Amino acid sequence: MVEALFTLIVFPGFLFLGAAGVLAEFTDRKLYARLQNRQGPPWFQPVADFVKLASKEDIVPAKANHFMFKLVPMLAVTAATVPIMYIPIWSSQALFSFSGDMIVVIYLLTVPTLSFFLGGWFSTSLYSMIGALRTLTQLFAYEVPLFLALLAPAVIAGTWSLSEMSLFYAEHPLLILTNLLGLAVALISIQGKLERTPFDIPEAETEIVGGTFTEYSGRLLALFRMSIDIELVVCCSIVAAVFLPFGLNLGSAVGFVLYVAKVAFVLFLLALMRTVLARFRIEQMVVFCWKYLAPAAFLQLLISVLVRGWVNP
């Protein structure tokens, strides 16, 4: 019981992920700033933002559904936290695993997006509504390419379990090279999932003010921000586990250092994408995802099936 609570709350649960999320947000902001020729924030800025938001008053719009309005941010944080239990981080064994945990992880990661939609919807403000509708429209565009891209390495490994997958790739490290197209597709889709430029359409501030979060303030907004940070870490971890699963059999210490390096690398790619691109319009985003991203993911799947036939006839 105590052990379970420790796992959930301290490590690798909420506290560890929260700290990692704060660190990831800082890295992302600093990279973004340096790439833009700016100074960037000091290291404690995300913590300071969180503390400041958490100490502010929560304002619930009079017409909003109070219960749902307050519940949804907690739902987002919880759903973003749980998947880390199933992702192999510094060894090829995750904390928990069963055959098919990859599907669970992917679906748990959809829940924060849905809760952003619900939060916007129950705010009953015009800008939130438009933001919520855009969140959902965007979800249907990037989910399919993301699933297909994550599916491709699983097809080669012949398993639906993330832990077994990393075991397989530890034995056949060169097979990672066949998944590079999938890596690109996954990185772009994750940018959409995390609602970052060029896919920050649901919270485009120059168009719809704060988007989904327009009416949120205080602790509730802090929770939403935290869930986005945690989601960032979890998404980077998944990419690291699925597409860069080397070095997991070298012991915990080396594995952990490698894990940090991998997440930093993925973060750098995500920040670079955010720097060099302008925001798409929603219909351009949907067209891009279905016209280019989904076919690329299918191509990757085809490659994976062929490789699978060659490796394991």
Added chain:
Amino acid sequence: MSTDMKVMVPIGPQHPALKEPESFKVMLNGEKIFEVDVRLGYNHRGIEKACEQRSYIQDIYLIERICGICSHSHTTNFVQAVEEIAGIQVPKRGLYIRTIVAELERIHSHLLWLGVAGHEIGFDTLLMYTWRDREVVMDLLAALSGNRVNYGMNTIGGTRRDFTPEQLQEILRTMDVLEDRTKYYIEIASVEPTLIQRLSGVGFLSKEDAMRLGAVGPTGRASGVNYDIRRDDPYAAYSDVQFKVMVNENCDVYGRTLVRVGELMESYSIIRQLVKQMPDGPIAVKAPRRIPVGEAISRYEAPRGEDLHYVKGNGTDKPERVKVRAPTLANLQSVAKSLENNNLADVPITIAAIDPCFSCTDRMIQVDDAVFTWERLRAYGIDWYKSQRGIDFREVKKLPW
């Protein structure tokens, strides 16, 4: 989304996309716009009236503060009109200095616009880069005039400061730096795919509509209206220099971007020619304090388009009437037209594409019957609270405090 979902989205008076208060009521059909209602008047400051109560010299400094960006445009325009009434001939060197500052102002205004445009389409990197480079020209302006924004260079009869030979060399050096950077932006604008996707085809304004609605400056020129006051009605030293008027047939926001970036390159060449041909001599002549009876209209190609000042003198040291028609007022009508059939996502960039300056534009509109007497205002307030809030103040005997 269903096709009959019609909503009204208020953009402004307070909105992150607008740097100044102004109201755009956007009627949406799904994500498509079918009507836009533009309301002015949130930023009225009464400068025209205030000018009538001050002397001509004081007015220069007041008019400099009409706009934070094209401050030199407004003062030059005003002193040109006054000089015409008083029949003052400004010395050549004074005109050259005026023109150099005017072109430096165009450079900093266009670089500022490029950054704002980047921000409106979610491309903050462009904002950071152009604003960093804008500091180069701002520093130069500060070195030349002592100020970053309101330069205080103009006076009736010439300019207030002369340029030393070292300063002229500094101007040439800065032009080289800026030209280098601008070439990089031209390259970005022609290759960066997301930028082109977000700008081309957005905010379409045909040449006919641009003519009919009186669009001026880069907004008009990007719709194929080949018109530039600097060439068609030369003032200051523009008749002494060679330059191309940038015209583009794209008719959209992308065209307006290309026109502005092209004008940056022309500005560098104009400044180089002016520095090379700089005549010697006095920078100003002494102007009388009392300006004779008369009236004049002065036109000026501000960074945002044609600026127009009307001044009427009555023989005293104060003007009888000053009237300013800022370029944004001429361009604002075209915004409503070019927003039609666009997406909600394109509203910020389409509004920003005319480089709006609302505080220059705002004027008071007196609608018939809208002037309330005290009794009428009181009755109106009581009725409003009765109908909207259910409180009848006539029945409140004693206030709770």
